[in-house]
Amino acid sequence: MVFLPDESRSLPPPPLLNKGSVWLGFAGWISALLDNAFNRRPIFGAGIHRQVLLATLGCVVGYHLVKRAEYVHAKVDRELCEYIRQHPEDFRRSTG
């Protein structure tokens, strides 16, 4: 199963810093800070390279996950609208 099918490229891409990438980047940064804490290093000042790397990894993973989520949502919406279009009798505006 493909992570991002070709038709997902027909969707508008999410902004570079979206909910997923910011949150996972933040989570990556926090995990670097936790690593500092558990190894009894200065929490913010130590291992800047580690903090940057883990935050970057989080952003990358978050961006691609958001792209996949938007594709799945769009696909479901398309199928829903197609079903509504094919069964208009079930979706009449109620008159009474």
Added chain:
Amino acid sequence: MAAGLRAVRRWGLVAAPPSLAFTRSAFVVKKANNAQPNWLRVGLAFGTSAALWALLIKQHNEDVTEYERRKARAHKCKQCS
């Protein structure tokens, strides 16, 4: 685990520490020295981060271009503009 280690060493199959590999026993792990950074690892981490950002930004720009291209092609097919 320690008894097994002693037995293996007695059989002469394993040398004395610290040449044991892939072990996290406190008897063989060196204490990490945070005062002298491993500059190779630091450089690799920063380099990898820079490469990852470059890839991400490039991927995003490609996505935007591809979306615009497909939108324009869809409009052209419908001949609305």
